[in-house]
Every structure is written in structure tokens, then in C-alpha cells.
Amino acid sequence: MKSIRTIKDQLDRIIHLKETPQRIISLVPSQTELLCDLGLEDFLVGVTKFCVHPHHIRKDVAVIGGTKQIHLDKIKALQPDIILCNKEENTKAIVESCESICNVHVSDIFTINDSLELISQYGDIFNKAKEALIIVNSIQRELKDFKTFIKNKPVLKTVYFIWKDPWMAAANNTFINYLLELNKFENTFKNESRYPVVELGKSTVNEDVDTVLLSSEPYPFKEKHIKDIQEFYPNATILLADGEMFSWYGSRLIKAFKYFKNLRLSL
Incomplete structure (x- = not known):
């Protein structure tokens, strides 16, 4: 008789695994990319419409909705062994609905260490520990190099917008804020939580902000x-x-630090 493995996710929820999951559904785009880089693409049976990396994934794997709205009937029909969620990306209701089908792993990411922990957890769950360690080591190597690069760069007072109509910015208690700080971008909204609405008007003209970043997602900001x-x-x-x-x-973090270098050099 095979022994049952007991694993905790990042919310300390207990997951019992009788064997290595063979049929995976990912409800988080960045986690879909991670799974493919771990060599698990052939085990994916369901992804979201926002899972754009690798670019062909939505053609090869069933699309079961978005990150906030899912088609539960499609998920059931795919007979998954495990569904991968994220506390911010997916609602509590989605997690609870998925739990009625199979095991659910929920990630919760605020720092690089949280990210590395998630990668290691996936390595454990899917018997890809060696592949996970390679990715973890690559991220740590790029991070170390970036910290050397950014060490003597000046701090820039920054606003990072994620949405328009209403205008919304990334604030504290977000992974974005963590990466802004790593880049020595002092977040103007660091004393607010999550994603506050910013009222733009004469009273909000801010002459001491050095940098404004308009994100490509979730709102697709353009030059205009x-x-x-x-x-x-x-x-x-x-x-x-x-x-x-x-x-x-x-x-994606393996590529991120080179991007951050180029971004900083452009300033």
C-alpha cells in the first residue's frame, strides 16, 4: 500500500496526496508558466484565458474561464487530480468550489522568498525537485547580481498605476510593492493598502514624484x-x-531582473 503524503500550501492548508498528481488545472497565469518550465506542460488539462505563456498553451489545453470566473462544469469534466490557485488571483468561493472536486493548492505571494517557497512546493508535489532547484538557483543568482547593480542607485519617488477609470495604483501589502522597493522605487502609496483608487484633480498634482509607471496589466496602458x-x-x-x-x-523572475536593469538605465 502506498503511503499518503501530507503537504501544506502557503495558507497552511493540508493536502493529502495518494500519488503524484497527473492531471493539473492552473487558475493562475504565472503559475501556468512555472509549471511548463518545470516540465509539466503535458500534465496540464486546464488553464485560464489569461494564461498566455507559453503562447500556445491555450490552443493545446482546455480553457476553463478566467481567474475570477470559472466554468465549474468544464473543470469537473476534465477530472483533475489537483487545482492550483492563488489567494489574490482567485476568490475564496472559487477555492471552495474547486475543493468539492479534488485537492486544491493555494499560493500566497508577497516576497521573493514566498516565490521560492512556492517553486519548491511544486517541486515536491509533482516530483520535480531537481527542476525546481534549478529555477530557484537561477532566480537567486539573478537577484544577487541585481542587488549589486541597484545598490548605489538613487531612490526615486514612484507611482505604479494598474488601472484607469478609476485610476488605481499598487500600494502596500502587494508583490508589486515589494519589487518596487527592491528597485529603489519609493512607492508614493506605501502607506495605503493593496490597490487604492487615486482621485486625479488639481489637488492631486504631485510635483515631487520622480517616476510614474503605467503597467501593461491588468489594464493595458499604451503610449496615448x-x-x-x-x-x-x-x-x-x-x-x-x-x-x-x-x-x-x-x-518569470529569472527574466525580471534583467528587465529591471534596463528599466533603471532608461531613467
């Missing part, structure tokens, strides 16, 4: 939006930012 915000931050350099680099916390 730079003019919309310039009058409120007259002395700031306004740039489009790759949202995946600032918010995807899986294997």
Missing part, C-alpha cells in the same frame, strides 16, 4: 495614456511598465 497623466505629475518621467515583470512570481 502618458498624456492623460502628465499634467498631474509635471516633473515625473512617465514610462510604460511590463506588468508581468512586476507581478508574475514564478519562473
Whole structure:
């Protein structure tokens, strides 16, 4: 008789595994990319419509909805062994609904260490410990090099917008804020929580902001939006930012630090 493995997810929820999961559903785009980089693409049976890396994944694997709205009937029909969620990306109701089908693992990411822990957990769950260690080591190597690069760079007072109409910014208690701090971008909204709405008007003209970053996701900011915000931050350099680099916390981090270097050099 095979022994049952007991594993905790990042919310300290207990998962009991009789064997290594063979049919995986991912409800988180960055985790989908991570699974593929761990060599698990052939085991994916369901992904979201926002899972865009690798670019072909939505053609090869069933799409079961988005990150906030899922088609539970499609998920049931796919007979998954495990469903992978994230506390921020997916709702509590989604997690509870999925638990009625099979094991559910929930990630909870605020720091690089949280990301590395998740990668190691996936290595354990899916019997990919060697592959996970390679990714973890790569991220740590890139991070060490970036810290050397950024060490003597000046701190820039920064706003990071994620949405328009209403305008919303990334604030404290987010992975984005953690990466902003790592980049020595002092978040103007560091004393607020999560994603506050920013009321733009004459009273909000902020002359001491150095940099405004307009994220490519979830709102797809374009060059034309730079003019919309310039009058409120007259002395700031306004740039489009790759949202995946600032918010995807899986294997994407291997590429992120080179991107951050180039971003900083552009300033």
C-alpha cells in the first residue's frame, strides 16, 4: 500500500496526496508558466484565458474561464487530480468550489522568498525537485547580481498605476510593492493598502514624484495614456511598465531582473 503524503500550501492548508498528481488545472497565469518550465506542460488539462505563456498553451489545453470566473462544469469534466490557485488571483468561493472536486493548492505571494517557497512546493508535489532547484538557483543568482547593480542607485519617488477609470495604483501589502522597493522605487502609496483608487484633480498634482509607471496589466496602458497623466505629475518621467515583470512570481523572475536593469538605465 502506498503511503499518503501530507503537504501544506502557503495558507497552511493540508493536502493529502495518494500519488503524484497527473492531471493539473492552473487558475493562475504565472503559475501556468512555472509549471511548463518545470516540465509539466503535458500534465496540464486546464488553464485560464489569461494564461498566455507559453503562447500556445491555450490552443493545446482546455480553457476553463478566467481567474475570477470559472466554468465549474468544464473543470469537473476534465477530472483533475489537483487545482492550483492563488489567494489574490482567485476568490475564496472559487477555492471552495474547486475543493468539492479534488485537492486544491493555494499560493500566497508577497516576497521573493514566498516565490521560492512556492517553486519548491511544486517541486515536491509533482516530483520535480531537481527542476525546481534549478529555477530557484537561477532566480537567486539573478537577484544577487541585481542587488549589486541597484545598490548605489538613487531612490526615486514612484507611482505604479494598474488601472484607469478609476485610476488605481499598487500600494502596500502587494508583490508589486515589494519589487518596487527592491528597485529603489519609493512607492508614493506605501502607506495605503493593496490597490487604492487615486482621485486625479488639481489637488492631486504631485510635483515631487520622480517616476510614474503605467503597467501593461491588468489594464493595458499604451503610449496615448502618458498624456492623460502628465499634467498631474509635471516633473515625473512617465514610462510604460511590463506588468508581468512586476507581478508574475514564478519562473518569470529569472527574466525580471534583467528587465529591471534596463528599466533603471532608461531613467
